[in-house]
Amino acid sequence: MRVQFKLMENDVIICHCYDVYKSEIVKAIKTKELTSIQEVIDVTDAGAGCGSCHNTIQEILDEVNGKM
């Protein structure tokens, strides 16, 4: 619960090409058990544009999947 609160508190737009919020990406990773940037792109469109948000998406993947 504490982690969810922290993630919601930090809700920001991660992908400016597609206006995708961190909360949307976190929710997609959790509900669909995503493990790669490509899967996040396929499900949320985040990362499908210029690619400059890919590092941040990877950090969120690591954070949600407990690799940090």
Ligand code: FES
């Ligand atoms: S900011 Fe995410 S693809 Fe451009």
